[in-house]
Amino acid sequence: MKEVLIVNLTRMGDLVQTTPVMAGLKEEHPGVRISLLANSAFSEICSHIPHIDRVFVFDIDEAVSFLRREDLVESFRYMAALLDEVNDTVYDLVINFTHSTSSAVLSSLIRTREVRGLTIDQQGFTIKRHPWIRYFFNVLPGRDINPFHLCDIYQKAGGISPGGRGLELSLPVHADDLAASMLAGEGVGDEDILVGLQLGASAEDKRWPVASFAALADRLSASSGARILLTGSAREADFGREFEGLSRVEVLNMIGRTDLSGLVALLKRCDLFISNDTGPLHIATAVGTKSINISLASVHFRETGPYGEGHYVVRAELPCCPCGFDSDCADTLCKRVITPANVAELAESLLLHGDLGAIEDSPLWENVQVYRSCFGEDGFIDYVPLISGRPLNKSLLFTEIYRQTWPCILDGERSWRADEAWCRLLERLSERYDLGPVDIPASIEEELLALKRLEGLLAGALSIVSIVAKEAGKDSPDFGLIKKLWEGVPPVDREIETVGLTLPALRPMSTIFRYDKEELEDEDVRLLSEKAGRIYGDLARHVSMIVRVLESAAAGLAERGVCTK
């Protein structure tokens, strides 16, 4: 592989989160040239991202200004000129990490041997190329049972095995001096403990109250003697002023006063960085600063939490967390449940000990959980709950099961043993959760029944598809027979869909099955039925894997006497 183009027209944080896949591509394909097509609004960060050999800037504002004026010719010319520039070579691989329809169309216009990600087919229909990309699009409807981080999904889609690569950013020249000179004016010396706070977030519901940050700052200043630094863009200046009005500490308010290099240098200098889900959180992670992420509202830390070893996530443990992207919460309980005392307790421990392996449960932590990030043995990032002994529930069980099964299905891995999987699973579950309170075997009964019913139906569908493939391969196929046989397939599809809709824990399988079928495109009936055979085969295999694990779970948990039945 010589030429790779990454299309990423999203925000700063998302760009930083593509650094592991870029690093992986460089490692696994020495000499590969990586080009990046980025949104001009966020192109400044690109100069800090290592591994990028060249950047094409898509000035979306300019493109849109032509469209606002309905200036067809200029708009077309702008697009054509951009494509001419990008298409100066034929790429071996284009990976589109943007999820918009426009990026799909754009990707289809690039000269390449292979596209992964969202693109459009010959007729203009949107398709999702690559199994892990299809998995990614399933995350939205099945968020609370998704075990994989965006960075891991990106790496998998890039054909890279995740293996402990964290985020990366190159530091500005003399970063330490730069930070020191910025801080010296504020009376902060090298020996001072510096805690950075990012008060803003992309949306109001994702923002921990400024008053909570102020109370946190007051306590850290008193208990640890920490100096408090505020970071953020000029648009967030109001939060800084509000903070200053509420906090008793003398704060270093750098909101809107740094360029990107300055921000990077300051974040590197921080002993601890505490933030909502923001771009600077990922920058801090990338420069190796220990971070605490306060995860609120629709943010799901398993997808976009700090990616790297030894960072922390504080999250409300409420039935509604995380809320849906389209929810408009009138009472953001999660913001209140996480108190300044929670975050201060964690931050003080980290400032004192550097790291934290466990938290003893107490009323302070009611409805709150803290996770520590680390890379698992499977190479994926893992978030270990530090307050152990909270009850296991169905979502957590399926999240853990899927962590083991999806890679086998999506990577086409054949060697998988239910008993081994169950052993690994049991070990993780018992370390992290109290297996007692919830009657797991009873709670998964319905799923087990549905999956067993699907096993039978899928076997039938597979045999139809294989007969059709055989008939279609003949010199003069009997299309009447093929049509007749095929009538048996749609009822199976409907049943798969029904199972996904009625049993949320099984929805990912049905969603990805549907995406896979949407990808089917071939004029040749034999090839088409062979491809369909693979899709039904994958689902059948996954169903059977889950059935075996669930059966082991039911039996194993019963044996351990942890179930009531």
Added chain:
Amino acid sequence: MRKGEFFRENIDILERRDRELAEMILRAPRSSGVNVFASRSGMPSIRADGVTLHSLYDPCSEAAAWVEHHRSELDGAPPVCILGFGLGYHVAQLCRTTAAEVTVFEPRLDILRAAFEHLDLTTVLRRSRIVVGEEVPEVAKGFVVLEHKPSVNLEPVYFRHVLSRLKTLQAVGRGLKIMVVGPIYGGSLPVAKYCAAALRNLGHDVDFADNSLYEEAFLAIDSITTDATNRTELKGMFVDFASEAVIARCGEFKPDLLFALAQAPLTERSLVKLRSAGIPTAFWFVEDFRVMNYWQRVAPVYDYFFTIQRGPFLDMLESAGARNAAYLPLAASVDTHRAIQLGRDEMDLYGSDVSFVGAGYSNRRSFFEGLIDFDFKIWGNEWDLASPLGRCIQRSGARIDTEETVKIFNATKINVNLHSSSYHSGVNPYGDFVNPRTFEIAACEGFQLVDRRSEMSELFTIGEEIVCFEDIGDLRRKIRYYLDNPEERRRIARKGCDRVRRDHTYELRMKSMLDFLFRRGYELPPCSHARRDVSLLVKEAGRESALGSYLARFSSKGKVGLDDIVEDIRSGEGALSDVERIFLLMDSLRRQYVMEG
């Protein structure tokens, strides 16, 4: 000629056309980033900041090829705007090829200086206009824009701005979709209609929101209750409704501009909605700011605010939050107000030595009593029939429509025009703006005596085109004089009429209004679904280009927009071409960023 001689000669020519620019070039220092050198053909070429602007081999042949490339766009000799001057080879070649008006945009004085030093540009400078600033001047309709690519690459930000402004200017020239919003009733209602008609005459697509439909219902509110608070409340609710009706109408018409007249029932809430939809709004406050104070409330919510008064009012508007305020005096609709031949019966009916048409404001009621001994007819409503003026009042004080008003202006020997005032007994000593009646009488070639106004001398030559009076004594003297001098009366009336037709039509006012908008950065709204002439699009794209030949397939439709193209692609069969994919990309970007904001 030697280097210095070229420069002197070129500057001399430029000075005659544009002294300011000539001085700027004279003062411009030579830049170290600009290097003029000989091309292989011996003619000079130039490199600026590392970008070579003309051929290293033969700049003249290159310029000829450039003009040839744009040949199809120059069909019919449209005015031309060129982005980039360089050493002017392409401009010179173009001037040789077309007789059209040429405007060249070039922000780099150092490059212009180099061009002036090294080439004889006298012919070019006699034929073209050079613009160095960011402000785009007026360019005749139907112009084309040609880019000198190396210059554009050298200064992309400047040229992107100029191109964007020129494109907006082209859109304005082709005709905008304008929603004109009139009041429910009152003096600004006819003005609203005249503006709508004038904008149509200028080639714009106009939708007139005629709120006079609601007049009867609105006035009926007064008969519901005598309680003033309740009346105000009910009227407010009525205005809310009428305002939302305008918004609903905009939803369908999708105007590029909403132009509202004084008293238009548009609430601040509706105007905020229009702003968030990106529809620019303009307001013409054709009232006296000292009498009507609602301007304070609406000034910040309109994008552009036009007044018939100047001086302190413009400053007060700015303090009230108006961002773009300008003086725009009233005018006449010369299609409506014109000289007509009247028969004997009509002359008897409408004619008199002296007349007045209008409402009986208090200053008029008292002032006109001083004219009671003349052959004086008063037309219009709100007069007191029981007063001494009662015998002058025609039709018992019924309202007079425009058609009859025109006849009265035509039939009367001396039309008296006294600006209304609720605060003064006769002539308002501080009167500034000039009322519509002034322009309308003049447009009818009627003779008038009008009270003195401070803005009058800007609009008419007093004594030659119009005659003013100071007080009742002065008016009586002048009435007697002009009744005795009919020839002088007719001469002045004719000159007044010429002046109105030359300078004071609603078409001219609407053009000034749009010019002001453009100068203040007017941009088309985001969802302007303007369809364009396919033939023009093909020409703009270049007939031979992939885009041009693709667009040509829509020729039978006459006009086409992005929606039509996308619909055609979606309903087609077979694999998509790259051109089609680019249109799909444009459509998806528009949906993502323009429609969803």
